[in-house]
Amino acid sequence: MAADLLETTVLATYPLTPSVHQLVLRADGHTFDHTPGQHVSVRYESDDGRPVYRPYSPVNGPGTDRLVLAVKRYDGGTCSVWLHERSVGDPVPLMPPSGNLHLRDSGRDVVFLATGTGLTPMLAMLGQYLTAGAGRAVLLYGERTPADLMYRSMLDRLSASHSSLSVEYVLSDASWEGRTGYVQDHLDAALDMVVDPHVYVCGVPEMVVDTQDALQTAGIPDEHIFSEGWEQGAVDE
Numbered sequence: 001m002a003a004d005l006l007e008t009t010v011l012a013t014y015p016l017t018p019s020v021h022q023l024v025l026r027a028d029g030h031t032f033d034h035t036p037g038q039h040v041s042v043r044y045e046s047d048d049g050r051p052v053y054r055p056y057s058p059v060n061g062p063g064t065d066r067l068v069l070a071v072k073r074y075d076g077g078t079c080s081v082w083l084h085e086r087s088v089g090d091p092v093p094l095m096p097p098s099g100n101l102h103l104r105d106s107g108r109d110v111v112f113l114a115t116g117t118g119l120t121p122m123l124a125m126l127g128q129y130l131t132a133g134a135g136r137a138v139l140l141y142g143e144r145t146p147a148d149l150m151y152r153s154m155l156d157r158l159s160a161s162h163s164s165l166s167v168e169y170v171l172s173d174a175s176w177e178g179r180t181g182y183v184q185d186h187l188d189a190a191l192d193m194v195v196d197p198h199v200y201v202c203g204v205p206e207m208v209v210d211t212q213d214a215l216q217t218a219g220i221p222d223e224h225i226f227s228e229g230w231e232q233g234a235v236d237e
């Protein structure tokens with residue numbers, strides 16, 4: 001067993017959407033000290049006894065014994081299916097937080113661009129920005145249908161109570177009356193709401209690459225773009 005493996009226990013599980021479950025994990029006697037945007041690696045044992053590790057980004061910030069994960073289930077997947085089958089009281093071992101996605105400068109405007117469960121690190125960073133940030137924040141969040149939107153009521157409440165925050169949903173479902181298509185199609189509108197921003201991008205690798213290209217075309221310097229790509233097909237599978 002890896003020396004720094006941390007034992008956690010499922011405190012609660014909750015369906016956020018038809019395919020995404022929220023899991024609240026508690027590590028007794030431990031205080032999580034992650035930087036918002038970082039991920040932990042969940043350890044799952046495969047049928048032949050081999051350890052398998054998968055990264056998940058907590059949506060909550062540090063300072064408590066709890067981590068809140070939002071996990072999308074992939075049929076035929078390994079760890080995502082295992083996590084969806086966990087019940088209250090079950091152990092979930094994980095490696096401590098790591099990773100380089102984090103808020104660089106809370107003194108300037110920010111744009112968070114996410115598709116699918118790429119939203120998770122953005123929520124953690126958005127929470128930090130709303131506490132410590134000094135500028136405007138725009139969250140551009142892409143999914144397929146309204147039913148796929150995670151944390152919608154919380155995001156709507158946040159944007160209603162913070163005049164410095166705009167939350168823009170972009171759905172590929174054509175019957176939606178709001179923004180439709182891909183998040184990249186709405187970059188200009190998001191960039192119009194801010195001044196000289198840092199831009200954070202997380203989602204399917206293709207979206208991340210396309211978005212980086214579009215941001216460069218829009219004049220955002222490379223060093224102001226911070227990204228993480230992880231899921232194949234989270235929006236368009």
Ligand SMILES: Cc1cc2nc3c(=O)[nH]c(=O)nc-3n(C[C@H](O)[C@H](O)[C@H](O)COP(=O)(O)OP(=O)(O)OC[C@H]3O[C@@H](n4cnc5c(N)ncnc54)[C@H](O)[C@@H]3O)c2cc1C
Nearest residue numbers: 055056057071072074076077078079080117120230231232
């Ligand atoms: C830094 C980082 C942070 C992450 N944070 C989160 C998070 O907060 N929430 C979250 O839900 N996920 C997150 N992921 C993705 C997560 O780590 C796993 O890749 C995902 O849960 C699938 O793992 P699995 O073991 O179930 O599938 P695997 O066993 O790896 O794959 C088995 C089969 O499942 C299917 N499958 C697996 N993944 C996908 C996919 N992405 N798209 C389509 N089919 C797939 C395929 O058929 C594949 O052949 C993150 C990834 C990274 C790199």
